Amino acid sequence: MRNYFYLLLLLITFLNFEIQAQSLHFNIKETSFSTNTNDEFSPVFYNGGIVLCSNQTDNSLISYKNGQSGLFKIFYVTKKDSVNWREPILFANELTSGFNDGPATFNETGTIIYYSRNNSIENSKKNISNPSNKVGIFSAELIDGVWTNIKPFTYNNPLYSLGTPALSQSGDRIYFSSDMPGGFGKMDLYYCDKLNNEWSQPINLGPKVNTPKNESFPFVNKYGKLFFASDGHKGYGGKDLFYTQQIRGNWMVPEHLDSTINSTSDDFGLVTDSLFESGYFSSNRSKSDDIFSFTVEKGEFSTTENMLENNYCFTLYDEQYQPSDTIPVSYQWDFGDGIIRNGTEVKHCFPGPGNYTVKLSIIDQATGKTILKQFDYKVDLESIDHAYFNSYDIGIVDKPMTFDATKSNFKGFSNAEYLWNFGDGYKTGMPVISKKFKKKGDYNIHLGLIAMQDSSGNVIKKSVVKKIRIYDTYEELVLITGKDENSSNKTGFITAPDKKLQTRFYLMNDLSNQQKSKIKEKLNLDGNLTLEFDKNGIAPSSYPLLDHVANILKEDSTIRLQMALHKIKDVSEDKMEISEQWAQELAFYFKNKEISKEAYNSKGFGLSPAELKPFTTLDKTIAGVVEFIFMKTP
Helix, strand or coil, X not given: CHHHHHHHHHHHHHCCCCCCCECCCEEEEECCCCCCCCCEEEEEEECCEEEEEECCCCCCCCCCCCCCCCCCEEEEECECCCCCECCCEECCHHHCCCCCEEEEEECCCCCEEEEEEECCCCCCHHHHHCCCCCEEEEEEEEECCEEEEEEECCCCEXXXXXXXXXXXXXXXXXXXXXXXXXXXCCEEEEEEEEECCEECCCEECCCCCCCCXXXXXXXXXXXXXXXXXXXXXXXXXXXXXXXXXXXXXXXXXXXXXXXXXXXXXXXXXXXXCCCCCEEEEEECCCCCCEEEEEEECCCCCCCCEECCCCCCEEEEECCCCCCCCCCCEEEEEECCCCCEEECCEEEEECCCCEEEEEEEEEEECCCCCEEEEEEEEEEEECCCCECCCECCCEEECCCCEEEECCCCECCCCEEEEEEEECCCCCEEECCEEEECCCCCEEEEEEEEEEEEECCCCEEEEEEEEEEEEEECCXXXXXXXXXXXXXXXXXXXXXXXXXXXEEEEEEECCCCCHHHHXXXXXXXXXXXXXXXXXXXCEECHHHHHHHHHHHHHHHHCCCEEEEEEEEECCCCCCCCCCHHHHHHHHHHHHHHHCCCCHHHEEEEECCCCCCCCCCCCCCCCCEEEEEEEEEEECC
16 A cells, blocks of 8 residues: 555656746836936826826926925826837926825826825925825816816825825726835735725735835736735845735735846836736836836747646555454545545545645454554645646637636746737736637637746746637526425535535537437436535435436547536635535546546636526525536537
8 A cells, every 4th residue: 555655646746747947038128218317217108108207307397396306296208209208298287296296197098197295285395304294195187188176085194104006997996005004014005996986995905915014106907917016025125026916805925026127126116008018117226216118028838738637536445454354344544634434445535735644544343443553644735837727618608707827836936927818819817817709619728827936037938728618508407306496405415504505407509409318318317316425525325316427428428528516605614625626526436437538527616606607596505506517529
């Protein structure tokens, strides 16, 4: 058993991608309007040009110096041509105070501005130097070419500062930096959502994003990726640029941008186009604050591979113990995850990556006592290094499909960029992305992953592909036991009163009528056949139903089965999502029935709703849903 189990672990450990390190992909250039004598920083796109902060003088409009040199104002600059820039001009006289103004952010139409400014702007040198004159956020509207209705932000406060605002593309969320009480450091990042035309209470982004030091200069792109500057996260020195994003309500651990953008100096105030193909950022690497442009050389992926799946399910048996003819014994396996199984050969799915201690004991059946501890073995299970995304295999025209790449993993590397190709070339996006398909047919979905290793500056580029099928419509055939679906006796299975799950069966319309009839005949089950999970996995009472499904696949190689498992409410604290564990258990069952892996696929979708049909009929006792979707093999 030891040799068998050790070999098993070696297979897990070395099942990974062969990766090649290569140089990274940013080109940067200092903008021609940046100067060595003044500071220029915090660019944002506006009306075909850039709005920025600077302490330079402006001779085209009235003087705002009044002996107050070094104050920052909001400027506007446009390009002469594809290469050269004009001289910056003061953005708006009506927004210019005798104090510090900017940085700024705009709504999508450019008709609303939010910008930083001192709360008190009385023309007094005393107010300028007064540390109690905190910075706040102000807004204005562009009406007939003039910025009017200047208003303070709801949460400005004379006791602390709010600054560096950034609006989301929709204009319904504003990010900013503040040293308000209750944070995690000096300056923290917060956001407010607009609800009923009012801004909600500020929400701190939490300790994954904020540190005991300073986080500021946020910018959020079209896909919700939030870029910001920090001197608290590990970087190259000074302020460095990072990004994060909110996935299912949780902020991801911030990722550090490449060394060609970040330096040992202060790097901050980044803005990008929607696809992160080009943009601008601020840096004082040339001794003054300057604005640099950058372009991204993503390039193409030299190879595309099929996705690998993590597997935490195994068949275990003992080769060493020689049973006695006189002492009847039983085998007891303790897997170190709260599950104990009995048998000379057992099947077990671990709940995900982690460290486990597997123990095998030989038990005297007559006395119930342990007569031999066969072994005590430590097991370390890790996720394989892979680019990976989770999604349905099928979809419906004009219905959004979700593609989730959050479980992509390369040990020692940071997941820097996710590039999606839906047939129109690679484009940068979030790890979780939604897509509608306009036409019926088969589609090859490509995920390109560029992962960085900050310590060496190396990157890896991997691309994987998955084929999906889009239908015009779908035909739902929910098999019931003579009871209405909305009644208390639902088709499905129960593991405990609070773990009630419902099964649903779908026959896709590319199957022939004959195939549909045979499947319906096989699955025309009476009410005594159930699908049930218990603490040991799939309960034996489930085998008749699953055997019927297995026979369908064995008898017709042109049929493919998609199994989608959804958790409706939280029923587990396992290391792996319970829906994913259910999915692995089902896939493992069909594997042991010697059914080709090409004939079935099983996916867990966590707490996400089903995309083929909302669970509107479920009562409060339902904990999850399993969908069996039969379709033609692609």
